[in-house]
Amino acid sequence: MAQTPAGPGVDAFRLPRPVPQVREPRSTSNDTPMRETPDISTEVGIHLKLETSDEDDDYEDSLLSDSSSGLEDGFPPSKKGLPISQLRTGLCYDERMRYHSEIAATSGENVHPEDPRRIYYIYKELREAGLVEEPGVVPFVEHPLLRIEAREATKKECLLIHTDEHYEFVKSTAEMSDESLIDLSEDVTMDSIYFNNLSYFSSKLSAGAAIETCRAVVSRKVKNAIAVIRPPGHHAEVTRTMGFCLFNNVCIASKVCQEDFGNECRKILIVDWDVHHGNGCQGAFYNDPNILYISLHVHMDGKFYPSGPEGDMYHCGAGAGLGKNVNIPWPSKGMGDGDYMYAFQMVVMPIATEFDPDFVIVASGFDAAAGDELGGCFVSPACYAHMTHMLMSLAGGKIAVCLEGGYNFQAISKSAVAVTRTLMGEPPDRLPATGATASAIDTIAKVRNVQSKYWRSVYPKEPVSGSFEGERLHDIIRQWQAMHLYDKFKLTQLHVFRDTVSKSFDQQVLASPNYEARKYLLMIFHDSPDLLFGSNSGVTTQQKPQDTWLVDGVQSYIRWGVSHNYGVIDINIPEFITVDPNTGSSSYGESGGYENNNVEYSSNQTDLARREGEKLASYLWENYVEPYDFPGGIFLIGAGHAFHAVAKLVSENENVYPNLTGIIGFISTNPIRPIYNHNHPWLPQWYKDNSQIFVSRAHSLWKKDGKASKRYGTLVRSEGLLLNEMMKLHEKEVFEWIAEKADVEGDEDEEDEDEDDDEAEGKTEDEEDAVAVKTSGDTESDNDTRNVLGETATANNTRGESDGDTIDDPAETETARALDSTSHQFLVPVVQSTDGTSDEGATSGGGGGGGTSAGVATNTSGPNNGGDVYMTTE
C-alpha cells in the first residue's frame, strides 16, 4: 500500500498502530455484488474482522444463495477473512548478541568474517526499508515487523541438544582470562571458533532468540518471523563448538517447540540454505523421524568446509530417521539462482510437501549470496525471496527464518530484506530467465535417485527387484538405435565376448555390413545419447516419456560414413558400467557412489569403469580391425567421456597409431585426455598433426593461460556447448577434414603448413612443444591463437598410469548459463515416425525445451590422482 512516508492519508493509517484496529467489514449485507469490492485504498486502516467461532451463524452469502443446494456437501465451509495474513511478521533482534567478539581487536584483512556487525547491518537495512518500528523511526508499511524479545536460552533448553560437558565448557569461557581465551581460539580442536567473556551470554541469547522466534510463529502470535541472530549455530555439534557456532540455535528451538506444543508441532522441516553443510543439525537429528533436515551446500567431494563425507547425498538418516536427511551437495562453487530454483523445484519442495511439516525453520545462512567470498556462489536476493515464498506454502505458513552464516554485509542485508519482505506478504521480485547448470542437473538427478527410496513423489526409482521387470532406459534406447541403424544403414552387432570385457557392452557395438572389406574405416566411440526433459509439474518428479526427447548426434556421422563407402563401427559407451565385483566395491566404501558394481563411466572417484572401456577398445582393435586391411585409412572418433577409450587405445598399443590416418575428438565438459607413449616420443607430434579435437567454449581449457602440449592434439575451440550440439555444428568441417586426409594419405605437408607457423610462434615463448590453439566457429572473429596451459607438457612425462594426465573441466557452470540462451538443440523424438524420410529429425525446440539440458554428462572435478590435472580452482 502506501509506500511514501508523507502525504494525505498517511497519518490516518499510522494511528491504529501498534494495536490493529478491528472493525466490521464495510459491507456484509446479503446483496453485495461481487464487483463491489470495498475500496480500501481510500480508507487506509480498515481491518477486516477476524474470524471467530460464534460468527458461524451468519454464514451466508448472496453469491451462494442461488445455487446453494448441495454446494457445501463434502466441502468444509470456506474460511472468512484473512485471519493469518492479518497477523504481523515477527522480527527478533537484540544488539547484545554483538557482545561476542574477538578479544584482540583486529583490523583490515584480519577481521574475522563472523563479525558482530553482521546483524547490525541486517537490522539497519530492514529499518531503512521501512519495515521496522522503533522510536524515532517511521515505518513505511502499515504493519511493520512485530518485535520479538530475545532472551537467554536456559541450560535445560540447551541440554535438549547438547551434552552437559559441552554446555559447561561454553559456560566456563565466561570466567576465563583473555590469555586463555586467545589460546582457546587458536586451539585447532575448537575448529574455527573464537571466544571472549561474553560469548557464553551472546550464544545463549542467540539460541533463546531462535526459541522465542519459533514459539511466536508456532503459537500464531505472528504470521511468520525472522531472527537476526548470532553467533550462528548449524555447525555446533552435540558435544562441541565448531565453525563459528557455539550452541545449535535452530536445533534447540526445534526441540523446545516439539516439547511445548506437542502434536501441534510434531513434524518440523529444517531447510538449511547456508552455503556450508549444517553438520550439527544433521548429527543432532540423524535418527529423528520427526525432523526432516534438507541442506543445500557446496560440498566439492568433501573438500569444502566442514569437510568430509557427512555432507554427501548418501547420508540419508539412520534408524527411525532414515530418509529424513536430505543433502544436496554442489560439486563446486559458483552455483546460482537457476541451480537453487531447480533444486527447490525438483527435490526440496516435492519432499517437503510429502513430509507435510507442522512447522518450517530455515537455517538461513546468506553465504551462498552473490558477493560472499567464503561461499563463492551467486544467489541473488530475489532467489532467496522465491525460496522463502515456496516454503511459505508449507505448514500453513508457519515459517521461522533464523540467520546462520553470511559474511558480506551488503549481500546479507539485501538478502535478509528480500526474505523479510516476502514473509510480510510482498511477492518476490521477478527472476531473470535462468537455467540450472549442467552440474546442478547432474547433482539433482543423483539426489533424486538416492531419495526416491524414501519419498513416493520422487522419481526415478530403482526397479523393485524383479517385480516390475524394470529395464534401464539406456538399454531400451540402444535397442531402438540398433534397430534404427539396421533399418537405415544395415548396421549389425559385433559380438563381444563377455569374459573379456564388461557385460555392459553387450549390444553396444554395431558395424556396417562388410565393414572389413572397405577401403576406409570409421570407428566412432561415443557416449549414450542425451535425453532432454520437458515440462514437469514439480510436485512429483516423475518423468513422462512424451515429454522426453532423445538427442543423438552420432547418426549423421554414421550416415556420412556409410554413404561414402566407409566401413563404420559404432561403439556406444553406457553411462554406467558393470565392473567385476572382485576389483570393484571394496575400495570404494559403503556409502560410495555405486551399487551392484555399477560404476559411473565419468566418475571422478574411480577409473574402474573407464578401464572397462579401454579393454573394450583394445579388444575391438585386436579382433575386428587389426586382422583386416583398410588401405584408404582408419579414422577414430571419440565423443564425450568415450574419448578416453580412444586416447588409451592409441597411447598404449604401439601398433595402433601407425595404422591410423586421423583422430577426431569432441569434448564438452569432460577432461581432455592426452595421447603419448614413452617408447614412441614422436607420437604426440603425430597426434598433433593428425587430429582435430573440438573443445566446447565453456571448457575450462579456454580460461587458462599458457600452451597445451602436443599430447592433447590440435585443439579447436567450438562454439557449441553440448556434445550433440558440437557434433552437429562441426560435422561438415569434420567430413571435409576426413575426406582430405583420406585423399592425401601419406602426404601431409600442405595441410600442416599454417599450423607450423603457429607452432614456431609458440616455441619462442615456451621451450616445450607448445602448440597454438586454433579457433573455430564464427562468432569470435579474432583469430584467437592464444596458447593454453603452459606447464602441461613438462609436468608429468614419466607417468604411465591411467588418469593422471588430463585437462580437466569443472566449468559446467558457465556451460549451462550459456545454454540458457542457446536454445537450439537437435532433437529426435524417441518414437520415430515411420514415414520419416530423413532420420535427421532436427526439429529444434519441439515439445522439449524447458530450458534445461538434462542428461549432459558432466565431470566436475576430474581424477585427482596426482599428475598434471587441470582444474578451475577458486
Ligand SMILES: [Zn+2]
Ligand atoms: Zn556458512
